[in-house]
Amino acid sequence: MAAERRPPRVLLLTSGPVDGGRGGDTDIAMALARELPAVRHLWFRKWPGPDEAVRDLPGRSVPLLSRDGVPRLPVRVQAVAAGSVLTRRCDLVHAVMTIGSGFPPFSRLWPRIVGDTPVLHTVPGVMNPALLARSRPLGPTVALSEATAGRMRSAGFGEVRVIRPVVRPEEWPLLPRTVSDGQTVLVTGHHDPGGGAEEAIASAAVAARAGARFRLVLALRDRPGLDTRALEADLRALAASQGLPETEVLGHVPDMHGLLAAADVLLYVPRALGGKADVPLTVLQALATGRPVVLSELPQFESLRGAVLQAAPGDCERTGRLLQQVLDRPRWWRSLVDQGRATVEERFGVARFAAQYAHLYEELLS
Incomplete structure (x- = not known):
């Protein structure tokens, strides 16, 4: 034998x-x-x-x-x-x-x-x-x-x-929208030049001025050698100056499941990826979980077209309007959830x- x-x-x-x-x-x-x-x-x-x-x-x-x-x-x-x-x-x-x-x-x-x-x-x-x-x-x-x-x-x-x-669907099951007194917009990314944190705050301010009511949470990873505390303090000050005084700025969050479950929308709007993955895993996890995503219109994100809302990098006015609309239109929110989950299962x-x-x-x- x-x-x-x-x-x-x-x-x-x-x-x-x-x-x-x-x-x-x-x-x-x-x-x-x-x-x-x-x-x-x-x-x-x-x-x-x-x-x-x-x-x-x-x-x-x-x-x-x-x-x-x-x-x-x-x-x-x-x-x-x-x-x-x-x-x-x-x-x-x-x-x-x-x-x-x-x-x-x-x-x-x-x-x-x-x-x-x-x-x-x-x-x-x-x-x-x-x-x-x-x-x-x-x-x-x-x-x-x-x-x-x-x-x-x-x-x-x-x-x-x-x-x-x-993305393994069994690890990121579709979750119902959290019922609470307010909505939460989650921002992810890195403390990088062009990483999108400042644009996310400016876009959120546009949505808030248009009538959307939400809490802004930034979960940003640092890079070795950066003064993360100073960067986080600058972002809180920027948010306050934009009329978003209750903005929360976090570092790396080990429990991404819980963070996405508590969110209503994910906002990821870098001007440039700067070495980050061409298809960000957090975006795929959000779509699998059932959270609509507002994303920069970068060429690397072509495979996500149709599953996310997109605006040109740095176009905070359009990004903010999209954010306001998806927060205030439950039926559209639901249709985006269905499309996002289906896209993850079919393409990823x-x-x-x-x-x-x-x-x-x-x-x-x-």
Whole structure:
């Protein structure tokens, strides 16, 4: 009787632990480990104290010394060092990395490390398109949007495929609208230039002046090295000057389920993504949960067209009017909920995601 073929070993190469600062790269990496059971993935976790989110994650965990999991330089160095060793024990390296300022030199160094091991690169986002001209492809490349795929093809990355991220419906069930004395508008994003926090406040002020009544909550992630307290204080002052004195400004919120359940509308209006995922996972989670989304009209968001309300980046007047209308029209709110949930199930489902990556793995491992 022939021996059973062992499952292929695939290193999920991320810039830091998958249970660190949750983002597009770590969420995609965890989805790959969960949805491709025929593969034995190796993935990074923080040490000491791995997060509850990865305790049952299939595959083998590789510890990186980091208490908070944020991919600062020492953590990134550990990831590259560990990856250089593990690569020689694996059949495939699947890099899940945003293209940021450190990627061009990394893209030249990495081929010397991996040798003949094939590499697949999923690109959640690109911090600056100018970086593409200085970068080399690690191997076959996957983007989350056709807009980014087109830019990468033009920069010499060859054939770039598009595979959308995934949301598991059972993890984000459709929830009824919260019955309370007031409505809540949730703003998500980062403390980045062009990240949209100031535009969200200005848009909310337009909606409030038009008669909408709501509480504004900003849940914004910080970046290493920023004075987050000062930034949050500035945003509260800006909101007060715009007639929104009860605005709440939060940092990273671990319970996104509860935050979305308490919201009526999600507002995400960046002028530029600046390396954030082409398809923000929070937007998909909001749509799955049954919360309408008002979104910037950026080319990376093309796959969400028809499921969200959109205005040109920086057009706070139109954004505010859309926000006011969806808050004040219950029937429209309901129709947007139905369309959003259906879109997530049809375009961002598990079956399509798993089948597309399984096919790519078979190509590269054959």
